[in-house]
Amino acid sequence: MPFEITVEGPSPATLRLAGDLEKFSPTVGRVPPRHPLAPEKGRIVIVAPREDGLDPLLMEICGVVHRAKETLIPGAEFQMRVRNLAYSEPPSGSNQFLEPFRPIPSLTIQPWTSEHETPEDPRTIIIDPIHAFGTGKHPTTILCLRAMETLIRNSTHGPGLRVLDFGCGTGLLTIAAVKMGAQEAVGVEIDPPSAQAAKNNVALNRLSDSVRIREGSWERVSGRFDLIFANLVISALMKEGTRIPDFMARTGTVVVSGFGENQMGQIRGFFEGIGLDLSEVSLHQGWGAAVMRHNIP
Ligand SMILES: C[S@@+](CC[C@H](N)C(=O)[O-])C[C@H]1O[C@@H](n2cnc3c(N)ncnc32)[C@H](O)[C@@H]1O
Secondary structure (H helix, E strand, C coil): CCEEEEEEEEHHHHHHHHHHHHHHCHHHHHCCCCCCCCCCEEEEEEEECCCCCHHHHHHHHHHHHHHHHHHCCCCCCCEEEEEEHHHCCCCCCCHHHCCCEEEECCEEEEECCCCCCCCCCCCEEEECCCCCCCCCCCHHHHHHHHHHHHHHHCCCCHHHCEEEEECCCCCHHHHHHHHCCCCEEEEEECCHHHHHHHHHHHHHCCCCCCEEEEECCHHHCCCCEEEEEEECCHHHHHHHHHHHHHHEEEEEEEEEEEEEHHHHHHHHHHHHCCCEEEEEEEEECCEEEEEEEECCC
16 A cells, blocks of 8 residues: 655755655655745655555654754754555656646646646646545546536536535636636535645636635535535435535536445435436446436426
């Protein structure tokens, strides 16, 4: 199981620290330590390929960082975080997430690296996935993007389309919605580092006027939306999903994902029980997504 270790700190210090940490991971030397939004800060990402040996590795890295604190810039603060990549998507520092790719034909995702600034192309999104789900590579995100493109293209709501992504991770779906023509998108995210990552990504794409990210859950949502996305693990979907109809416009649509194709019957039964009708189903690599609307007699 690979692990990702991130060290962030003041820029001049991280530049020198990267030299000391290069021996732990070849990617450290290839990617200059730079924070996407704060030029005064740097970020070093080390990928440890296996869990065994992780503790001694962390101790060694902590030792190097500690010495840097004493000698490079006395008093400099470094933040160190570790995440298990078995439960995450490919991180920005890994080889799997350095090249641009197209999750759907009309959209390019440019993973953030220090060489890539905000793209001019209106159909390119820059994503720094650090500490959040939503690189654009997971099948459930792809299912949501496919549904989004069709629903926005065929929308009868005109230019005022409002979109909510409940559980927005990196904020990718909110950014994509505005790029595809929505007037406004709101993302809510319960996990603080993910909410911060989403805010950073919105700023990287210069969309802070039309995309709002709120840390929290339903208590941070107000008003009704023409299009709602909820890509959540099935337990969370069936717990939080009961509130979805309260936030859908009368003619609104919801796209849910995050469940396996064999759980489609369960999802359908659950949402029919709270007044939503299934109008479309899509599958990709064993995962499912469902499009639903209010059951209006
Ligand atoms: C599978 S990710 C989806 C990310 C993104 N929407 C996408 O489709 O790629 C689900 C996200 O929902 C968040 N989440 C889970 N339960 C939540 C809740 N009750 N309220 C808000 N966010 C929640 C998780 O922290 C996670 O970032």
